[in-house]
Amino acid sequence: MDRKDAASPQGMADLTSxxxxxxxxxxxxxxxxxxxxGAxxxxxxxxxxxxxxxxxxxxxxxxxMSDQVFSLGDPAELAALVLAAVRDAQTKVTRLQQEMLSPLSRLLDGMDGAS
Structure with a gap:
């Protein structure tokens, strides 16, 4: 949109929108x-x-950690369980973030196509 188009009533309406x-x-x-x-x-x-x-x-x-985890007797196994639990939670957080932010991304994509 050049300056002349932006100054037109339609151009101003488009800009306002x-x-x-x-x-x-x-x-x-x-x-x-x-x-x-907050989630x-x-x-x-x-x-x-x-x-x-x-x-x-x-x-x-x-x-x-459940009390039972300490009866495993293997620190490496405990460490592996802790890592697995944290990674599971992080995977779920990533999904939650994508769910919450993807509508905004689609809206931004639509705005880009409108110009």
């Missing part, structure tokens, strides 16, 4: 980020022997 869409995307993004920050996801390993709790932003918040 684009600005409104941009404002809405920004607002939706802030809301999604707040929702993610928690848990991951499990060893049939529930180890549980990792991770925030929607990916921060490990808690790690719980």
């Amino acid at each position: 684009l600005l409104e869409q941009t404002r809405q995307v920004q607002e939706d993004l802030v809301n999604a980020q707040q929702d993610l920050a 928690t996801v848990d991951g499990h390993a060893g049939n529930g022997l180890v549980r990792a709790l991770v925030s929607g932003t990916g921060e490990l918040q808690d790690l719980e």
Whole structure:
């Protein structure tokens, strides 16, 4: 759109619409980020022997281990269970982030195609 087109009534309406869409995307993004920050996801390993709790932003918040896990007697096995639980939780967080942010991505793609 050149200057002459932007100054036309239709050009101004298009610009106003684009600005409104941009404002809405920004607002939706802030809301999604707040929702993610408040979300928690848990991951499990060893049939529930180890549980990792991770925030929607990916921060490990808690790690719980059943008393039974200490009877394994093998530190490497315990470490493997902890890693598996954390990775399970991180995988779930990534899915949650994609679910919450993909509508915004599609909206942005639509805005790009509108120009």
